[in-house]
Amino acid sequence: MTEPIRFTKMHGAGNDYIYVNAMAFPVRNPEELAIRLSAPHTGIGSDGLVLIGSSKIADFSMRIFNADGSEAMMCGNASRCIGKYVYDKRLTDKKTVTLETLSGIKELQLTTRQLSGSREEVTEVTVDMGCPVVGETALQIEAGGNSYTGTVVSMGNPHLVIFVEDITNINLPVIGPLLECHPLFPNRTNVEFVQVLSTDKVRMRVWERGSGITQACGTGACATAVAGAVRGKTGRKTKVVMDGGPLTIRWDDSSGHVYMTGGAVKVFEGELEV
Numbered sequence: 001m002t003e004p005i006r007f008t009k010m011h012g013a014g015n016d017y018i019y020v021n022a023m024a025f026p027v028r029n030p031e032e033l034a035i036r037l038s039a040p041h042t043g044i045g046s047d048g049l050v051l052i053g054s055s056k057i058a059d060f061s062m063r064i065f066n067a068d069g070s071e072a073m074m075c076g077n078a079s080r081c082i083g084k085y086v087y088d089k090r091l092t093d094k095k096t097v098t099l100e101t102l103s104g105i106k107e108l109q110l111t112t113r114q115l116s117g118s119r120e121e122v123t124e125v126t127v128d129m130g131c132p133v134v135g136e137t138a139l140q141i142e143a144g145g146n147s148y149t150g151t152v153v154s155m156g157n158p159h160l161v162i163f164v165e166d167i168t169n170i171n172l173p174v175i176g177p178l179l180e181c182h183p184l185f186p187n188r189t190n191v192e193f194v195q196v197l198s199t200d201k202v203r204m205r206v207w208e209r210g211s212g213i214t215q216a217c218g219t220g221a222c223a224t225a226v227a228g229a230v231r232g233k234t235g236r237k238t239k240v241v242m243d244g245g246p247l248t249i250r251w252d253d254s255s256g257h258v259y260m261t262g263g264a265v266k267v268f269e270g271e272l273e274v
């Protein structure tokens with residue numbers, strides 16, 4: 001017996017996921033569904049699947065599955081999209097929303113614009129991403145016959161940030177998977193290549209663990225900004241420009257928290273049999 005579930009395709013800076021309100025449509029096998037729906041030709045096509053649930057300790061909860069079905073601890077772009085989803089669909093009327101994730105509770109600040117009548121929609125969300133955990137700042141790593149210097153940063157999920165002179169010289173489809181699965185990272189890692197444009201602006205391309213090249217990564221943008229500050233390449237506020245657009249990242253001096261600001265966009269909705 002198949003059951004219909006409603007889904008919404010959304011993106012944040014081009015990082016696209018399929019969102020399901022699991023409070024209304026419980027999903028029994030999200031790992032398998034993420035693989036099936038993310039497939040570009042035989043599914044909907046996406047970077048993965050996001051389940052929005054209830055929570056005993058926050059307003060809502062998030063579970064995020066990569067396109068290969070693996071579950072991640074955190075997703076920056078999805079947390080902004082969930083802010084838009086729950087407000088625009090009137091699941092809440094709060095403009096400060098708390099979200100339970102596998103990497104703790106995140107606070108979302110929603111910016112809205114007026115539509116016709118009394119209706120509003122979310123245009124932008126700032127997420128308190130909490131404190132980063134900085135590992136080795138200048139890790140020497142060999143892959144594909146080349147030597148790289150990377151900075152290891154956890155934003156709840158793992159990132160390897162590599163600064164390069166010219167990002168156009170990076171063959172991401174080849175080097176991305178080699179670094180993702182490098183023996184130094186038994187749990188695999190997300191990989192960011194970064195070119196510094198100025199002390200407050202960088203260009204970044206990402207190879208995501210479990211999804212490959214994506215247009216943007218929110219936790220990756222945060223890790224990039226933190227690595228830039230730690231390595232003395234950028235200040236505490238950085239615009240991180242990715243293939244799908246920019247995110248503004250601020251690493252607060254006094255609290256040590258990282259704040260990520262960017263848009264969230266609904267693409268389309270539908271119903272499918274699972």
Ligand SMILES: N[C@@H](CCC[C@H](N)C(=O)O)C(=O)O
Nearest residue numbers: 072075076077157217218219
């Ligand atoms: N795109 C995300 C991160 C998704 C999870 C990541 N691929 C992992 O496995 O850690 C973001 O916007 O943060």
